[in-house]
Amino acid sequence: MLRQLFSFNGGVKPDPNKGASTREPIARLPLPPQLIIPLHQHIGGTPRPLVKAGDRVLHGQRIGAADGNVSSAVHAPTSGTVVAVEPRLMPHASGLSAMAVVIEPDGLDLRVEREPFDWHAATPGEVRDHLRDAGVVGLGGAVFPSHLKLSAGKAGSTDTLVINGAECEPFITCDDMLMRSEPLDILRGAQVMKTLLAAKQVLVGIEDNKPEAAAALKAAAAELGDPALDIVVVPTRYPAGGAKQLIRVLTGIEVPHGQRSTDYGVQCFNVATALAVWNALERGEPLTRRIVTVAGNVERPRNFDVAIGTPIGFVFEHAGLKPDTDKLIMGGPMMGVPLPGVEAPVVKATNCLLASSPALFPPPEPEMPCIRCGECARACPADLQPFELYWHSRSRNFGRAQEYHLFDCIECGCCAYVCPSHIPLVDYYRYAKSEIWARERDKDAADSARERFEFRNWRAEREKEEKAARLAARSAAKPVAKTAEVADTATSPADAQAATPAVTDPKKALIEAAMARARAQKEAAAAKNTDALTPDQQAQVDAAEARRKRAADLVAEKQAATAGETATVSPDAPAPSPAEPGDGAR
Amino acid sequence: MISALLVMLGLALALGAALGAASVLFRTQGDPLVDKIDAILPQTQCGQCGYPGCKPYATAIAGGEADINQCPPGGDEGVRKLADLLGREYKPLNAEHGVEKPKAVAVIDEATCIGCTLCIQACPVDAIVGAAKQMHTIVADLCTGCELCVAPCPADCIAMVPVADTVDTWKWRYPVFELKPVTHAPAKEAA
């Protein structure tokens, strides 16, 4: 049966360059001397570390627990010793560091007990929790926690499950090789997802430049004998592997930006994610390894089965980095991010490590003015007007850029690929997007500050009124009123400052006494400090601890004097409104 | 001649009446200008402008009492936005009110804190938790960096710590637009 295929507008056809890394099968990369496992490897909350320096960990042990539901766990890929939990360089364009668990493997590779999960018996919610705790996230590059995508949408059930094996970006072949080597388990994983989503059909989309992978999956599908499985070969055109584009090609459905595709009766997962789901449920194996294509300017381009956390430099050593390499890229040549250093680790999002040389990816020619030729609009798979986005982003006119649907841009790079003026268009969109996000964060913070400030003023006003009422009541009884007291209440920061010097004398004395004690403790600690040669901060901590020991009697000593003056301020304040993720702009 | 004058006079009267009627009919309630200005202000509530908070400053700007360049936390961009909104000329930040600084949050040195609650009373946004004789701490997410808690602290235990970029808040830089020609000549010779 020939399935009717649809098409998306735009797209480009760069040279696939997939031959070199598919000549040899996937090789298992040995463990490096040190694994650096970032806690935050996915979209959503940063996991809490469950281990500390000095701990022993086992292969498959959870070292980071999901923070809330929009998060995912992290696991140790082998047994060994945690040497540090500290910020380390991330494989991120910013070149910044983030918290990571550093593990020194002991070479024994002792595993935690592997318990297959009886997902048939479990409720969908339990399955999702299990997948979250197994650290299963989208392995196509977006690393969105998979368990969040495995619930039926508004429509109640999902009609179609799309398994993405298109792998449209040049050089990347990790999905191709995985489909060739593990076709059965990929499809079994897809069947699990189908069950969870109550989907009627499973469409596996593969670009027509991967006949071996398609043949392997077709054979596996025949073996499984599931009529709902359909392996569909789609025309090769970048970015056919974009989730939205592949859904469009296979089903004709267009999922708008910011909407959940399940609401349109379709859901999409990468082939490697399907395998990870199968491994997590049926084998009890959390996600600790992934296939990484190493290609570009290397001696032996190949796909490696890499433990997550392996430093990128270690991976390149095994592929033989050529000497004229000028930069390293994580991902493909169209959407990859520049790597800040070889010490950054392989993460769940690392589908490809690409070495660049001036000959392979020549630096762009100087940027020329935009001539509005419209090539970018013709190439845009999201039907945007990229040059308009460029004009508005460049002039920092972010409101207009959003009106032109900046956030529908998937940053595929087609526009910059075809631009005759060599404008780094995507850089402008990334810039505009991150500026807009920053402004939204600022605005949220400002709104919250305004709300809290107004509440505080209102409370001050209320207290003043209450005090006045009390005084009025008292003065009604006792005609001699002490009206001066009313002015004592601070109503605003300026007043508060003004009021500070006017604090009553006993209060001042109290503060003096407390400070004198703090000074005495500090001096005592400092004296100890010179002998022990501990840093200043340590001394302060000691002082604090010493002080806290005596806190009880201090409180007892002065309790009577301060009763009534205690300012219990904060509990009254309104709870900070939780930052709402995923509003229109995101 | 007379008729022309009469026509013009009639027109002037008619249009004047229409304008007058419109100003009565379409009068806007409240003062949205203050809210618009307030929306631009950073809500630091620091009082550096000379007013006790952002809203009072916004009211003063709207009333023509304050200038638009008195808000250091809003920075240059804030002044530009205000100038844009009010149709006034942009002017650099008035140094009398302070200089633009990178965003910082207050941090209490917990070893030195004596639990006096003075900072709690000073904080305009209730971002400090604690009670008398108890150690105080600042909720970093709520702190606007106004520095109002620094001065009242008798123990000098509050420090302003600049907020560093993280992977999540890092921003892509503005792409460089090359104005000067790139000299390719040396590269060619080398190659």
Next chain:
Amino acid sequence: MYNSPYLRQNTSVRRVMGTVMVAMLPAITVQVWLFGPALIAQLAIASLTALACEAVMLGLRGRPVAPALTDLSALVTAWLIAVCLPPLLPWWATVLGTSFALIIGKHLYGGLGQNPFNPAMLAYALLIVSFPALMSQWPGLQSADAATQFGWVFGGERVVDGMTGATPLDALRTGLLTGGDVGAVMQSPAFGHVAGAGWEWVALAWAAGGLLLLALRIITWHIPVAFIGAMALVSAIGWLIDPTQFASPAFHLLAGGTLMGAFFIATDPVSGATTPRGKLVFAAGIALIAWLIRAFGAYPDGIAFAVLLMNICVPLIDMKTQPPVFGHKKGDAP
């Protein structure tokens, strides 16, 4: 430091502009063949003027001169000006028009990519408003040898009679104004088969170059199709109402600058509409205005004014014809 995409198509502004110049060659060859080599002199004058203006203006604006000078955009403008002008126009007029186009029309608006008006049409409009007599003197077919033609361009005395004649559009308008009807005016041998002896071949050569641009994806089908379609439609309506006062659609399509305008002038991306539907509106608008000017206006051909008038409407057209974004189609709220 640069970011993804690291792959880029082998393309450049220079390549685009160069292709446009190549696509102009058939029409230039035919025009030279039919009307004499004076056009070559005009091309040279306009090119040199354009390059000089571009260099001076870039220097004054403090921009890098070399990359902008070699992007060929100034030469395309120069060539478009040269082919529009009567080949025997004195050199100073060409220099004036070209420098106006480059300095006022292009650089004062911010240079390449920023000009709201088509610079070549600005030059044409300036010259036809300033020197209507000079602008109506076209050489007859194979009317003079090279030396005489060059002599006319570069000074010397201008003996207009006999050597030059009106363009078919001009002749038609004069004929109609002096009480003739279309049929009678068309009897004159100067009108050739359809739209003036020789002119039909020039028009077809422009179409050939235009098809090349289409094939190489430099332009899209929208503007030529809408332009030609709208011109055919409105002229057919006029012709059906009164064939004695309005020329046939075939005449309007092949006469004057219709085909050149459809493929080379209206397709200027900088000053034209950019959305697919916008391009249709833009080109149809030009055709309609051009026909109105031809039929009722004071100038024989109206392409230049039509283009300039529609250039003004481009921002509005673009804004109102934004194509639906992926996933936002058919009534979905954006």
